[in-house]
Amino acid sequence: MAKIPSHARVVIIGGGISGCSVAYHLAELGWKDIVLLERKQLTSGTTWHAAGLVGQLRANENMTRLAKYSADLYKRLEAETGLATGLRQCGSITVALTEERHEEILRQASLARAFDVEVNELSPAEVKALYPHLAIGDVVAGVHLPGDGQADPANIALALAKGARMRGAQIIEQVKVARVTQARGRVTGVDWEMGGDQGHIAADLVVNCGGMWGRDLAAQNGVTLPLHACEHFYIVTEAIPDLTRLPVLRVPDECAYYKEDAGKILLGAFEPVAKPWGMNGIREDFCFDQLPEDFDHFAPILEKAIARMPLLADAGIHTFFNGPESFTPDDRYYLGEAPELAGYWVAAGYNSIGIVSSGGAGMALAQWMNDGAPPFDLWDVDIRRAQPFQKNRRYLKERVTETLGLLYADHFPYRQMATSRGIRRSPLHEHLKARGAVFGEVAGWERANWFANPGQRPEYQYSWKRQNWFDNSRAEHMALREGVGLLDMTSFGKIRVEGRDALGFLQNLCANQMDVEAGRIVYTQMLNPRGGIECDLTVTRFSDTAFYLVVPGATLQRDLAWLRRHVDALNVTITDVTAGEVVLPLMGPKSRDLLGLISPNDFSNDAHPFGSAREIEIGMGIARAHRVTYVGELGWELYVSSDQAAHVFETIVEAGEDVGLKLCGLHAMDSCRIEKGYRHFGHDITDEDHVLEAGLGFAVKLAKGAFIGSDAVLRKKEEGLARRMVQFRLKDPEPLLFHNEPILRDGEIVGFLSSGNYGHALGAAVGLGYVPCAAAGEPVDTMLASSYSIEIAGKLCDAEASVVPMYDPRSERIRS
Known part of the structure; x- marks a missing residue:
């Protein structure tokens, strides 16, 4: 039996592929005193029964970077450790059965080219040539990624564990972490149990890689780790005579994936309505366990699969498997240091992509822990995006019935979650709903995205083309540009x-x-x-x-x-006062006229200049008026205590009838802000984007003295910019932009759009994205002298480029 140390620099909790990857990469960085504790045996939770698909293309550049790193890591592990990982880069094919899915996979192919992932677009006949067993009568098209493949999840984890041990890490099985200890706001170690023995390891850092056990363990320390297990089903056939090696096949329109392995076919499913599991905890002896079969639940998937691949009709079923996997409210895993407790790190909640994710995630987390900062922007998976309320088990149970199926659902732009809704609402929610608001959700907040007209169904009809709310949002956009519009932005953090x-x-x-x-x-x-x-x-x-x-x-x-x-x-x-005030942006050239009808205060430029805030009377209430804008027009954000919000709203709406007030949603706000070139955090600007290259140097004041980042600003000024944020407007008014569309400069892909929307006042789709300078400090005129185009679903669309806002470039309207 391994001796359990009394002290460690870091204790990693959980011996699945995630924990083994973190241990491996910390050891690779030269860390000593690494201890990994596994409650039962390595891989015994989820890793051992994972399907082992290794797909490189993810939703954005950095997630793709992590997936590609995983594939490269799994290739070299065998030579390093002597343990085979089973990695086979047999490629993958995704087929589309509808025109909407065809648009999606074409956009994915464009994305792959922007991210330097090899990709081939396939006709139905070409799909058949690569996968001869497939019925292609209704196949519209396919996409082939030759670098994708499959691997043996358990062997990868064991190879990572061996690599970590070779560098001095201790990995101890059959030891349960009972609790993480803490004092004065940071972790101090872990209490452990093994059989009848108990003990403590003092530690500077702890990493929760506990998978489906991770949520409850984190909750003991007040750490929010919102995840919930779901049942995940697949079948493995008996050996099929003469079955040759095949690429991984995904048929998302039928919720199915296929993997050939050793002459058998594994058929797995991401069904639209999943089965949550473990609501009341996981029994103590759970180890390499399977869940009860539910053939009725899987039958609709199998029925379609037999029609899709007729050879399955004659193949016996060797294994019907059902095992638990962790899912999160937004289908993205968690990485980073928990905001509630210093030294408490997390790598968990992989949403059935843990094998392809864990290699890169372990590397990124190890570098983050070592350097005190992530190696690049990881906001997509940052634990700090989790909201405290999301640890609620009923919320999680309902939400994960949906998120499992969303892996293979159409990834339409603006798609909204259907489950676990209505948790956080503005005091004006019902007022907006009664007036036709159609809500979206961000961080649990219900926000009016657009307003339906009388007689129009107040719901989304999704498409890759112009959706049913396009004209509604255009009217709201133009009200903000030409008249006056009212929004509810209570969801702002305050x-x-x-x-x-x-x-x-x-x-x-x-x-x-x-x-x-x-x-x-x-x-x-x-x-x-x-x-x-x-x-x-x-x-x-x-x-x-x-x-x-x-x-x-x-x-x-x-x-x-x-x-x-x-x-x-x-x-x-520092106090979070978000819930205390409603925020009502009143925007547009007629906003001053409307305020004059409901307030005795003076809203002239002299009395209330841009960039100032003061208390005002409004109706029979009191508000604080901030003269700022995120839509690029004259306007005020009105901050109203929650108890007076309904009165103030009713006062504005009643008086607004005289000046043509229109209620507006977040889609209109976003289309206005992108016309004005305003940046969106998480898309256009991240912790990886230098403030000067983002075009925000006007908000940097070096003369005030040193501040965090000032040295980096000075260096960048001396070196010259390596890239610039550029605004693009398509010359063709028909296509739509969302984000991640490739940017071509003089015919060569040089980047991709960080955000996009339709610019109704500019008359075409507008996007923002970074363009590398040909040389450090390349003049703007030289950069703009090039020709630019944007690739949309494989088609090139010519675009105008500018480094100043195309709409009101001198910001005269907001100061009018």
């Missing part, structure tokens, strides 16, 4: 920063000048030491010692964690 040291604290964190007079609003970024953007926000100074921060709703937990990480011993109090 943070008070107060105390004797508040100014110095924010001066160190923010790139812009925070020492302004009370009532001034400052747009700023918080930077990391590399000059990357950690937070994008406005800061309103209330007094000498009080500031009010407004951040995107989706990033609130991240931004709170960043602030708290830097408080140290300063006299500063």
Whole structure:
């Protein structure tokens, strides 16, 4: 029996492929005193029964980078450790049975080209040539990725474990972590149990790789880790005579995937309505266990599969397998340090893509732990995106019935979750609903995305083309541009920063000048030491010692964690006040006229200039009016205490009838902001994007003195920009842009769009994206002299390019 140490630099909890990958990569970085504890045996939770598909193309560039790293790692592990990983790069084929799916896979092919993943578009006959057993009568097209493949999940995990041991890591089985201990806001170690023995390992860091056990373990320390197990089904046939090696096959329109292995076919499913499992916990002796068969649940998938691949009709079923896997509310896994507890790290919740993800995730987490910062933007999987309410088990149980099936559902733009809705609502929710609001969800918040007309069904009809709300959103967009529109942005994160040291604290964190007079609003970024953007926000100074921060709703937990990480011993109090106030942006050239009907205050430029906030009377209530805009028009954001929100809303709407007020949704706001070239955090700007290359140098004030990231800004000024954020407008008014479409400069792919939408005032789709400079500091004129096009589903569309906003480039309208 291995001796359990009394101290370690890091304790990793869980011996699946995720935990073994973290141990391997920390050891590869030269870390000592690594201890991995597994409650039963390595791979015994989920890893051992995973299908082992290795697909390189993911939803964005960095997730693809991690998947490609995994494939490369699994190739070299055998030579390093002597253990075979079973990696076979047999390629993969995805087939489309509908025109909508055809559009999706063509866009995926474009994405693959932008991310340097080899891809081939296939006709039905070419699909048949690569997969001769397939019935192709209704196949529209296919996409082939030759570098994809399959591997043996358990052997990969064991090879990673051996590689970690070879570098000095201790991996101990049959030891359960009973709890993670903590003191003064950070982890101190773990308490363990083995048989009748108990003990403690003092540790500087702990990594929760506990898979489906991870949520409940995290909850003991107040850490939010929202995941829930679902039953996952597949069958393995008897050996099929003369079955040759085949690529992995995905038929998402039938919720099915196929893998040939040793002359047998594995048929797996991601059915639309899944079966959650383990609601009341997982029994103590669970180890290499299968769940009860439910053939009725799987039968519809099998029936379609036999029609799709007739040879299955004569193949016996060798294994009917049902095992649990962890799923998360948004189908993305969790990585990073928990915001609630210093030193508590997480790598869990892999949503059935754990094999292809874990190699890269382990590498990225190890580098993050080693360097104190992620190696590149990982916001897609950052644990800080999780909302505290999402640990609720009923919420999770309902949501994961949907998220498993979404892996193979059509990935339409603007697709909204159908389950676990209505958790966080503005006090005005029912008012908006009664007026035709169609809601989307972000961070649990219900937000009006668009408003249905009388007699129009208030629901989405999804498509890759113009969806049923396109004209509604156009009308809302033009109301904001030409008249006056009202939005509800209560979902904004709102943070008070107060105390004797508040100014110095924010001066160190923010790139812009925070020492302004009370009532001034400052747009700023918080930077990391590399000059990357950690937070994008406005800061309103209330007094000498009080500031009010407004951040995107989706990033609130991240931004709170960043602030708290830097408080140290300063006299500063940080308070989340999000739920206390409703935010009503009143925007458009007639917004001043409307405010004049409902408030005695003076809204002239002299009395209330752009970038200032003050208290106003409105109706019979009191509000705080912030003259700022995210749509690029004259307007005010009205901050109203939640108890007065309904009165203020009714007052605005009633008076608005005289000036043509239109209720507007988030889709219209987004289309307006992209016309104006305003950046969107998480898409256009991330912690990987330098503030100067993002075109936000106007919000950086080096003259104020040193702040986090100021050295990186100075260096970039000296070196010259390596790339620039560019705005594009398609010359053809018909196509649509969403994000990730490849950018071509003089016929060569040089990047991809970070965001896109339709610019109704500009008359065509508009996108933002980074274009590399031909040489450091390349002049703007030279860059813009090139010809640009955007690839959309394999077709090239000519585009105009600009580094200043195409709409109101001098911002005259917002100051009018």
